[in-house]
Amino acid sequence: MIELIDVHKSFGEQHVLRGMSFTLEQGQTLVVLGRSGTGKSVTLKHVVGLLQPDSGQVIVNGVDVASADAEGLREIRRQVAYLFQTGALVNWLSVRDNVALPLVERRDMPSEEIRERVDESLGSLDMLQHADKMPANISGGMRKRAALARVLVQEPDAILYDEPTAGLDPIMGRTVGRLIQEVQSSGERAAIVVTHDMDLAFQVGTEIALHYEGQLVERAPPEVFEQSSHPVIREFLRTRERPGKASP
């Protein structure tokens, strides 16, 4: 349902995406690893049309994102939700209003139903008791969870997670991992998970790939990816091996 074909993108001199191509089908969870600043967030922004490729195509459910009109783009953004790296909550709305925002803005849903769905979504992330606080008054991890609740409440067909566990404590990180697994378990959703968290990568990924020099390389199921001899991947995998834990 998401397809990138030979996408190139530069910012000034900096050639960030260099022929990025991949496809993602329903039910797949693609984990993208990569060093900081390689362009992972840039790739995700192309999928929802926040950035336009210099060349190449981005296709979501058969629609070319670059040439979609306003209505087409709205449809794409309804299908594909984006969890921002920083959370990106609206600062002057409470957590509850933030989570309700996408539903309120559709303007066709009765307010009781909105409230139900918002509470359910906040509850699944253990955020109900913070629902009436303002984003400035909760911790970074809570903001992340609130942002995740805002994504889940939209019930999208595909979710782009930009570092969903960064800034969370390890226990909450695992909870978020389980939540992503749960969201994906229906087998009807696609997801791209950008992360540096190797535990999360192996917990949720049906496939893992490395973002390297502007392309996705070594894409493979976790068990195969683990055997890769790519030096950067070996470096990443080493962070997973701890003393006392049998390494593969």
Next chain:
Amino acid sequence: MGSLTETLERQGHALRETIDHAGFAVGIFVRAVRRLPADAFHRRRFILDQLYVCGISPLPVVAIVGLFTGMILALQVGIELADLGQAESISNMIGVILFREMGPFMTAMILTASVGSAMAAEIGTMAVSEEIDALECLSIDPVSFLVMPRVVALCIMTPLLSFVGCVLGCIGGGIVAKTQLSVQPSIYVRNLLTSLESSPQQFGPLPEEIFTGLVKSVVFGLLVSTISCAAGLKAEGGAIGVGRAVRTAVVRCFLMLIIIGYYISWAFFR
């Protein structure tokens, strides 16, 4: 030679950027107006919030500045008039100057510094922290969501605040007239009212002086809100970018207020 072309190039670049931004601001304004009929009711809560921010919080400053402007005017003009034995016509001068020019301009300046800069900072912070991108991902038009309520609020509040400032200015002038120039309050008020009533034109129930002042205030409200929001939306590059956006917003507002203010006066009084 090289440095000359370099300088020219830089100037050209700055000029193009200014024109770009002006075009952007006009575009924003048009979009905000277009979204108004469809979204105003839906966003009534935000509009009310902004009415409070734009109207109530700057009120004390506007009141104090208005009062003292009237007092300074009365003192400066009054001394000259007293020399000519015309101290009693002080209120004609004060009414005309305040309602036509000083009131709207002063109010817009205060609003630029207090409300406009805050708008640029708020929206700028949202822009650099991906919040605007997030809104777009939720298919929420940032112009309708952020800009429209602010433009509406400032358009409503600038004339009201300006009127309050003018009235207080007249009161301040009256106090100085009484204490420093020994002009009786009754004469002061009578002269003030006749000067406003005897304007060459009436616009409905309003004398020309007050009407042009209100027109000016509305236009100033549009300018300050649009320029500030546009600068905020264009912000990029972290905290430095937000700082730059605020500075751009304030400088551009001041310049536009004085230039457009002149042309409005010109249109009415030439």
